[in-house]
Amino acid sequence: MVLNYIxxxxxxxAFVAAVIKLLFAGDQETFSALFNSTxxxxxxxxxxSLGLTGVLAFWLGIxxxxxxxxxxxxxxxxxGPFFQRLFPGIPKNHPVLGPILLNISAxxxxxxxxxxxxxxxxxxxMQELNPDKSRASNAQIMFLVLNTSGLxxxxxxxxxxxxxxxxxxxxxxxxxxxLATFFSTMAGLLIVSxxxxxxxxxxxxLIYLISISLIIGGLMYWFSGMEQxxxxxxxxxxxxxxxxxxxxxxVTMGLVKKINVYESFIEGAKExxxxxxKIIPYLVAMLVAIGVFRASGAMHYLIExxxxxxxxxxxxxxxxxxxxxxxxxxxxxxxxxxxxxxTMNTYGPDSFPGRVACVMxxxxxxxxxxxAVYFGAVNIKSTRYAVICGLFADLVGIIAAIxxxxxxxx
Numbered sequence: 323m324v325l326n327y328i329x330x331x332x333x334x335x336a337f338v339a340a341v342i343k344l345l346f347a348g349d350q351e352t353f354s355a356l357f358n359s360t361x362x363x364x365x366x367x368x369x370x371s372l373g374l375t376g377v378l379a380f381w382l383g384i385x386x387x388x389x390x391x392x393x394x395x396x397x398x399x400x401x402g403p404f405f406q407r408l409f410p411g412i413p414k415n416h417p418v419l420g421p422i423l424l425n426i427s428a429x430x431x432x433x434x435x436x437x438x439x440x441x442x443x444x445x446x447x448m449q450e451l452n453p454d455k456s457r458a459s460n461a462q463i464m465f466l467v468l469n470t471s472g473l474x475x476x477x478x479x480x481x482x483x484x485x486x487x488x489x490x491x492x493x494x495x496x497x498x499x500x501l502a503t504f505f506s507t508m509a510g511l512l513i514v515s516x517x518x519x520x521x522x523x524x525x526x527x528l529i530y531l532i533s534i535s536l537i538i539g540g541l542m543y544w545f546s547g548m549e550q551x552x553x554x555x556x557x558x559x560x561x562x563x564x565x566x567x568x569x570x571x572x573v574t575m576g577l578v579k580k581i582n583v584y585e586s587f588i589e590g591a592k593e594x595x596x597x598x599x600k601i602i603p604y605l606v607a608m609l610v611a612i613g614v615f616r617a618s619g620a621m622h623y624l625i626e627x628x629x630x631x632x633x634x635x636x637x638x639x640x641x642x643x644x645x646x647x648x649x650x651x652x653x654x655x656x657x658x659x660x661x662x663x664x665t666m667n668t669y670g671p672d673s674f675p676g677r678v679a680c681v682m683x684x685x686x687x688x689x690x691x692x693x694a695v696y697f698g699a700v701n702i703k704s705t706r707y708a709v710i711c712g713l714f715a716d717l718v719g720i721i722a723a724i725x726x727x728x729x730x731x732x
Contacts, residue, residue, distance in 0.1 A: 379594030386590025418447030506719030604698025
């Protein structure tokens with residue numbers, strides 16, 4: 323229901339903004355821009371779905387090898403106690419815990435292309451356990467919010483963009499992003515746990531959370547003594563080598579277990595095409611709504627209004643120029659990326675707004691995009707409180723990104 327209101331609001335606000343521009347500014351181009359945006363966004367939605375087909379086929383094939391070789395079961399035994407408490411609706415040692423674990427691992431390494439097909443596989447597995455197929459289950463909501471809060475240890479893409487834009491130290495946003503995304507993830511975990519009455523003070527949960535916190539703290543300490551260029555290289559090498567190593571491990575174990583690795587891969591890969599087709603209408607619907615909202619100028623008005631409000635309260639407004647990235651982040655990944663690049667291009671990659679925009683970009687995932695893709699793939703119509711929790715995690719991540727950027731760069 324919340325998603326329904328948000329979707330309708332995008333169109334209504336865009337229309338009102340266009341009418342205001344026509345009546346008070348004589349702008350006759352906005353309605354043309356709105357219509358063109360519907361065409362462009364529809365095309366983009368189809369292209370994204372089509373582009374996902376190959377990636378989905380490959381990774382679902384790899385997961386099937388892991389399942390048949392028994393690797394997934396071994397991974398579940400290690401992390402099962404933790405996930406069992408976060409996802410109490412999933413039976414102990416259920417196969418779906420494997421894709422959940424792999425998806426979260428891929429997100430942590432900042433590898434979105436691998437995370438998406440694994441996430442779709444996990445969502446389909448949870449849908450099989452869902453007693454009401456049109457309504458999001460508790461497990462699906464927890465999984466989605468953990469995805470949208472986007473805990474990322476290696477923000478490779480952001481560092482690469484900074485290097486391309488000529489930043490003196492492309493990896494100087496490494497620790498700010500790590501901190502911001504950690505706060506975002508914890509906020510998402512806390513709010514969903516409150517809704518679902520999950521006891522985060524459970525001994526097992528505390529042990530895992532404290533261990534994760536110590537690992538992140540150790541990484542921060544380790545990287546803090548390195549040159550920025552070395553941080554970028556190590557982050558990129560570690561993420562990609564671990565992921566390719568995982569592929570090799572699955573294939574090798576398949577041979578050791580004497581399964582037909584190739585046939586297992588084909589069996590899993592066949593699912594990729596059908597999943598990609600399913601998400602097209604949901605993705606098109608969301609991208610078109612976001613596109614008209616942006617094309618109408620409503621986003622610009624919102625940013626200007628926030629800048630005025632912060633200035634009226636006597637607050638420092640140096641971060642305001644980075645807010646377009648924050649506002650677009652929950653709506654569109656490509657839109658937020660474009661805003662980040664535009665901010666760096668306008669103010670410089672090493673400027674305060676440029677760095678804030680980069681930290682914002684790495685602090686959370688794209689909530690409405692992830693929601694449209696993941697829930698759309700399994701035909702979920704009632705998202706319950708997923709949108710509220712996801713956007714709350716986004717808000718915490720953005721606020722943390724701003725405050726942490728002031729600590730590091732201002």
